[in-house]
Amino acid sequence: MKRLRIAAIVLLCLPGPAIAAPQRIMSLSICTDELLLDLVGTERIASLTFMSREPASLRQWPQALPVPTNRGSAEEVLRAKPDLVLADSFLSATMRSLLAKSGAPTVLIPPAQNFPQIRAVTRIVAQAVGDPARGERLIAQMDAALRTLAARRPSRPVRALEWGSGGYVPGAGGLFDAMLTAAGGANIEKNAMDYYDVEALLAANPQVLVYGDTYRGMNSLRADQDLHPALTARFRRITYPSLYGCGIPQAAQAALQMQQGLIAAAKKPKAQ
Numbered sequence: 511m512k513r514l515r516i517a518a519i520v521l522l523c524l525p526g527p528a529i530a531a532p533q534r535i536m537s538l539s540i541c542t543d544e545l546l547l548d549l550v551g552t553e554r555i556a557s558l559t560f561m562s563r564e565p566a567s568l569r570q571w572p573q574a575l576p577v578p579t580n581r582g583s584a585e586e587v588l589r590a591k592p593d594l595v596l597a598d599s600f601l602s603a604t605m606r607s608l609l610a611k612s613g614a615p616t617v618l619i620p621p622a623q624n625f626p627q628i629r630a631v632t633r634i635v636a637q638a639v640g641d642p643a644r645g646e647r648l649i650a651q652m653d654a655a656l657r658t659l660a661a662r663r664p665s666r667p668v669r670a671l672e673w674g675s676g677g678y679v680p681g682a683g684g685l686f687d688a689m690l691t692a693a694g695g696a697n698i699e700k701n702a703m704d705y706y707d708v709e710a711l712l713a714a715n716p717q718v719l720v721y722g723d724t725y726r727g728m729n730s731l732r733a734d735q736d737l738h739p740a741l742t743a744r745f746r747r748i749t750y751p752s753l754y755g756c757g758i759p760q761a762a763q764a765a766l767q768m769q770q771g772l773i774a775a776a777k778k779p780k781a782q
Contacts, residue, residue: 530640531641532594532638533554535556536594536595537562537597538601539596540559540561540562542597542635544760545631547562556590556592557592558580560581564724569723569751587612588612594638596616597617599618599621619634622757625656629652631757632645632648652759652760652762655762655763658766659692659694659762660692663769668696668775668776669698670719671699672720673711673720677705678704679706680699680702681704682700684703685756686720686722689750689762690768693765694776695718695768708738708740718775719747720747720750720768724752746775748770748772750764750768
């Protein structure tokens, strides 16, 4: 946590001491979109990423619809003249340099892979936008959901696997793993990430398959493998709001939805 706090915030071209909260905030990543929409009114948002208009985003944050969008270019930053830019820590060195030359104060936010990191990141962004009290309310809501998760956790962990993204499955140490564990599941995949074909999935034999809803209902070759008869006949499936994999306070609410499916799986014998 100490290393996260040290690395979590990078301020570029900060002016002198500023007291007023920023009024033209620009977000350059989907995860900062989500935090920003939870922390400030849209009248203070200059621009969000184009991904904020995706169906999965609008299901959670419909207020994003009228907000202008960007594709993360320096030209768009110069045109918008923001008084704060939020971006993820994967921003390229070139873009960082251009933002520094633009004079726009910039906060780079690292990915949050567990609930303690979500608390830290939420506080960083809440402080940057000038509303730390709102950030604490979001954290309090998350902690209340975590207490509910702990109280309702199945007596035995439910063996589960997230699948449905072309065979790639998230494993230990990531956000999905933290959410699944909080919900009362046990992640079959112990590496950070791996690839499972249909045969490997059958051999792993989870009690339940977990699906994020980000691309739900979209036709793709990846989705076709989920229709394999060996899978549809054998495994129970649950869906949860995957929030584009972003570590934000709403992840605890998403884990509550995941837990409902795990509890049902724990009570019923698995299909053969």
